[in-house]
Structure formats: C-alpha cells, structure tokens
Amino acid sequence: MDADVVIVGAGPAGLMLAGELRLGGARVVVAEKLAHPTGQSRGLGFTTRAMETFDQRGLLPRFGALETSPMGHFGGVQFDYTVLEGAHFGARGVPQSKTEAVLEDWATELGADIRRGWEFRSLTDHGDRVEVTALADGSEQRLTAAYVVGCDGGQSAVRKAAGIGFPGTPATRDMYLADIEGIDLAPRFLGERMPAGMVMAAPLGGGTHRIIVCPHDTAPRERGEAIGFDEVADAWRRITGEDISGATATWVSSFTDATRQATAYRAGRVLLAGDAAHIHLPAGGQGLSFGVQDSANLGWKLAAEVAGWAPAGLLDTYHGERHPAGQRLLANTRVQGMSFLGGEEADPLRELLTELLAYDDVKRHLAGRVSHVDVRYEVGPGDHPLLGRRLPPRTLRTPAGPVTTAELLHPGQGVLLDLTGHPALPEEVAGWKDRVTAVSAVPEPVDGAKAAADPLADTAALLVRPDGYVVWAVWADDGAHDGAGEGTGELTDALRRWFGSPGTYGA
Known part of the structure; x- marks a missing residue:
C-alpha cells in the first residue's frame, strides 16, 4: 500500500491526526487540494481542552506566549470561567493560520507526507483496503491505504463518497466576517445587539480589526457565491448606522447558523473528523478545538489498528465517544445562537441565562461545556471521579x-x-x-x-x-x-x- 492512512484535508483536524498517527508508527499521506496555505484565519484561538491537548504533545512552546482569558460568555452573557478548576475561556488571539503552521511543522517532523495540490475525487472501499483517486498536476493519481479519514470540512467530499448522512438544521441566515484596515473602530468584544442585527469588533494588532456582522434580514447565499466587502459594509451600516466603506478589507468571508452532524463517524475503512463530522455556529470558538480533540481521540486508536495490537472494538469507540460529545457541542452552540443572535423574541432567554449564571454550579456546568473539560467517556466500571475524564494538569x-x-x-x-x-x-x-x-x-x-x-x-x-x-x-x-x-x-x-x-x- 502507498500508506497505512490517507487523510484528506490539511486543516487543524487533518494535521493533528497526521501527527498522532505518526506517533503511533502509522505511515501517513495527507492529500490537500490547496497548493499553498491560504493564510486566512477563521479561528482566533482554542479552548482550554484543546490547549491541554497541544500541551500533551509538547506543542505549546511553538505558539509563543499565549494569553488566556478568565472571563468568557455563554450566549453573550459574560461570566468567570475560572470558577471551574482548571478552566478558562481559552487561548485568544492565535490565528488559525498559526495553529495550522505549528501542526504542519510537527506532523512533517514526525514523518507525515503532506501533498498539496492533491484534490480528492473518489474512493473505493474494497473491504481490506481503500483506493483513493485525486487530481494532481493535471492528472489522476491513485493511492491505496488501509484507511481513509475525511478531514475536508463541512462540504466533505469524503463523507459524500462514503455515503454517510449529514442531517441537521439548515442555515437560516448569512453572516459575515472581515479583517479590515485603515479605520478606527471601538471594540465590541462580546457583540452588540441592535434592532437590525448584531455586530462584533476586536483589534488584531497592527491596525487590523476583525469584524463580525450578523444581520437579521439576510437569507443564506448559494454555496460558493462570492461576497464583497461592499456587502459587509452595507450590512454594518444598516445595523449600526456607521460608515466603514472607506476601510480596506484584507479578507472577507461568510458563515451560517447551519447545524449538522454525520450519522456515523466510521463507515468500514472510512472515517471522519472535524468539520467533516459536524458543523455549527462558531459560538465560543469551539469548532477548531473540537476537531483537534476528534483527532486526538482517533489517532492512537487508528494507529493501534494499523500496528496490530488494537483490541476488538477499539476503533469503534471513536464514534461511540465522539458522536455523543458532538451532539452536546451542537446543542450548546444552538442555544448560544438563539441567545446571541435573536432579536426581542430572545430577551426572555437572555434574562433567564443572566439569572442562572448568578449560581456557581451553573457557571461550572456551562464553563465545562464550552471549555470542553467536562467531556466524560464510558470506559468501564468504577466509582472514581476521574474515570472517563481527562487527567487534570498537575x-x-x-x-x-x-x-x-x-x-x-x-x-x-x-x-x-x-x-x-x-x-x-x-x-x-x-x-x-x-x-x-x-x-x-x-x-x-x-x-x-x-x-x-x-x-x-x-x-x-x-x-x-x-x-x-x-x-x-x-x-x-x-x-x-x-x-x-x-x-x-x-x-x-x-x-x-x-x-x-x-x-x-x-x-
């Protein structure tokens, strides 16, 4: 075979998985359709548990000085996450491009074969191996491996080729984000709700601001339809009354509130991780972090299967553990979306959240949900409080x-x-x-x-x-x-x- 595992997609989930598999001795090829990293950064940090996951592999020093925030929010209602021992609102101000660069360097050092400009086309699961075709350098290339993992995003071609369902709730609105220069903006870190929508703004340094614009009156656009900064500036003006059209946008993108989860994280010799397995509103910056944890869960198990020492059923525990965890993720982001993005009809929900967050037990519960330190797996009998939970930092x-x-x-x-x-x-x-x-x-x-x-x-x-x-x-x-x-x-x-x-x- 060309590899033990072919990973499709060189985002954070795919690169993290590549490193994990190499630690377990598996031969890995990563097929990525982009010839070069985009340098764009939808994510700007990672959660407590993702930070711990990076620390478990000695990666934190590669990020340089990291700043964590004790204060976070749930659905826009602010509270102190450190009421839960070991939790915080995560590392902030870390561009996704930096995270991907750190993970790519690590995976490459460990011996992963990362092939850029390889666009996945099809797969065939033969029962004892999987054959993958990809377009590279204008011609069709073939790879044969024991397993294939789709880490190729919410529109995953691997998931579709494997026939894995992706049910959920469709998008109801279009929202925008942009990095802009040449204008001074007051910070709106937690977002500001107005009759026409919600906006956020945060300085990124060097005169650049990240803005997020969530109007109430925009229908979801067709997939692949381009967005211009003029649309973003117009939506910002409709919501705030401010004119930012004179700014220069270095990057413009859009997102929706669609929430979906794969029916299975494994189908034969094909598996899914990251956004290929679940998509949701980016509330609390949980998406990248959760995908990294998918890969940490899957990597050692799949490497064990390849090496020959995996006990019966070990690989199936990946779906058994991460699918329920993904359901909880999607539930918390949907609730946050109702509170964060809703108009006057969501005022009772926000008032209730504010009341409940006066109680430390509620704070600890919600901090655990968003920081991901409350994840607990079914691992066997016993009454010890750490069973199924992560080993705390000590x-x-x-x-x-x-x-x-x-x-x-x-x-x-x-x-x-x-x-x-x-x-x-x-x-x-x-x-x-x-x-x-x-x-x-x-x-x-x-x-x-x-x-x-x-x-x-x-x-x-x-x-x-x-x-x-x-x-x-x-x-x-x-x-x-x-x-x-x-x-x-x-x-x-x-x-x-x-x-x-x-x-x-x-x-």
Whole structure:
C-alpha cells in the first residue's frame, strides 16, 4: 500500500491526526487540494481542552506566549470561567493560520507526507483496503491505504463518497466576517445587539480589526457565491448606522447558523473528523478545538489498528465517544445562537441565562461545556471521579525530578501513574511496556480549599490513555473508600480493553 492512512484535508483536524498517527508508527499521506496555505484565519484561538491537548504533545512552546482569558460568555452573557478548576475561556488571539503552521511543522517532523495540490475525487472501499483517486498536476493519481479519514470540512467530499448522512438544521441566515484596515473602530468584544442585527469588533494588532456582522434580514447565499466587502459594509451600516466603506478589507468571508452532524463517524475503512463530522455556529470558538480533540481521540486508536495490537472494538469507540460529545457541542452552540443572535423574541432567554449564571454550579456546568473539560467517556466500571475524564494538569514529583502530567503524555503512549509506590503495579504493566509507560510520582500539594476537591487526593494509581483520559483508577488504602488498596485485577482488564493483549509489537 502507498500508506497505512490517507487523510484528506490539511486543516487543524487533518494535521493533528497526521501527527498522532505518526506517533503511533502509522505511515501517513495527507492529500490537500490547496497548493499553498491560504493564510486566512477563521479561528482566533482554542479552548482550554484543546490547549491541554497541544500541551500533551509538547506543542505549546511553538505558539509563543499565549494569553488566556478568565472571563468568557455563554450566549453573550459574560461570566468567570475560572470558577471551574482548571478552566478558562481559552487561548485568544492565535490565528488559525498559526495553529495550522505549528501542526504542519510537527506532523512533517514526525514523518507525515503532506501533498498539496492533491484534490480528492473518489474512493473505493474494497473491504481490506481503500483506493483513493485525486487530481494532481493535471492528472489522476491513485493511492491505496488501509484507511481513509475525511478531514475536508463541512462540504466533505469524503463523507459524500462514503455515503454517510449529514442531517441537521439548515442555515437560516448569512453572516459575515472581515479583517479590515485603515479605520478606527471601538471594540465590541462580546457583540452588540441592535434592532437590525448584531455586530462584533476586536483589534488584531497592527491596525487590523476583525469584524463580525450578523444581520437579521439576510437569507443564506448559494454555496460558493462570492461576497464583497461592499456587502459587509452595507450590512454594518444598516445595523449600526456607521460608515466603514472607506476601510480596506484584507479578507472577507461568510458563515451560517447551519447545524449538522454525520450519522456515523466510521463507515468500514472510512472515517471522519472535524468539520467533516459536524458543523455549527462558531459560538465560543469551539469548532477548531473540537476537531483537534476528534483527532486526538482517533489517532492512537487508528494507529493501534494499523500496528496490530488494537483490541476488538477499539476503533469503534471513536464514534461511540465522539458522536455523543458532538451532539452536546451542537446543542450548546444552538442555544448560544438563539441567545446571541435573536432579536426581542430572545430577551426572555437572555434574562433567564443572566439569572442562572448568578449560581456557581451553573457557571461550572456551562464553563465545562464550552471549555470542553467536562467531556466524560464510558470506559468501564468504577466509582472514581476521574474515570472517563481527562487527567487534570498537575505537577508531580518523581525520582528524576518534577514533571507535569502533560509531559508524561508527550510520546503518545499510555501511562500507568503510580502515586503510592504500590509494588505490584509495575509488574502488572510489564507485558504492555511497548504501549504503556509506568511512572511513580507524588503530586505536588494543592493549596487551601482546592485540596478538598483535589481529584488526585486519596488516589493510589491511574491508567491513562494516550489522549489523556483516565480508564482505570484505584483509591489509596486509607480505609475511606470501598475497594481501597485493591484493583490490580481490574487493571489487567483495563489494559486488555484499551491496549490489547500483552506482547511486543512493531519489533
């Protein structure tokens, strides 16, 4: 075969997946129809969980200094996200072009073969392999791989070729965004609602402003229909009464409130990730971030399938975990759209949100939904609060010195984190040493009131997947919990469930 996996699309989801697959040893070709990156940036940052995902692979330093915001919003109602431990409103002011450049450099360094100017045309799933045709340099090219993953956006040609449905709610309006220069604009960070629509404005630096214009009176345009800055300026004037027609637009685009989700994230040897699997209103800047998390979930599982050690059903857990998570994403963006974009008819909703956000429990719930730190997967039996959740960012003390939980995940392998020096644990994981690393460590103490809610308190050990989610946990032997000090038998079950049979692969 030409590759183990062909990825169609070199956006954030496709590039993240390419790097993840290479960490797992898979041979990867990325086919991208654009000959060069556009340099355009629909997204301007990423959520808390996406930031943690990048940190798990050691990528954060490549972005330079990152600024996070404690204050965020839900449907335009502002509140402090840090009421939820470990959450914030994400890294802001990071152009999508920068994110793509960081991920492309990383994937290329790991050995991914990124082929630009390759436009996907068709695929044939033969049952034991997939054949892909693409147009490159004016002629048809063919690639054969074990799997194909569509990361080619909301209009995904891969999804259509695989016959995967994409139901949902159609667009009801057209909205615009533009980067403009040569004019001074007052910031409207959270948006300003007026009778004719809603507008946002934020400085990007260097005299450039990003504006978003959401008029109430624009029907969705035909796909592919070009938009000019004159339309954007006219819509801005109708809403605000201000004339920005004298500005120079460096980039103009449009978007809608369409909400759709693929019926299946996998059909045979074809899989979907990112916008190819789900589209929604860009409320809270969640789209890019959620696609990156799709890829982090899928990458190690697909690499395991290719390498031959994946247990039965592992690859199917990608749909089983990410499809429900996608449903929750689409629900929160639809509610935010009703509040953010609605006219007077949405005033009762905004008033209710304002009332509810006076309660810390509501703040924590909504902060978790938008930051994505509340994602929980079904990973097996147990009563530990971390089961199925992401390993929280912490600093640990090891015999070799301090290490963060994110640093433990840099190699893209599983981690057995022994927090009490249980003598049986390293022996239990020995048969999986090519897939799981055993680490003995002690968490740095947590200060003050946070100590009572520390998820690592009274915990003896954790088994963590390569994507950072805990799949087995055991309490310390302090008499405070049922099953205290036990669990090595369940550990073997968890190792087999998530990391296959013991033995050495890829030698």
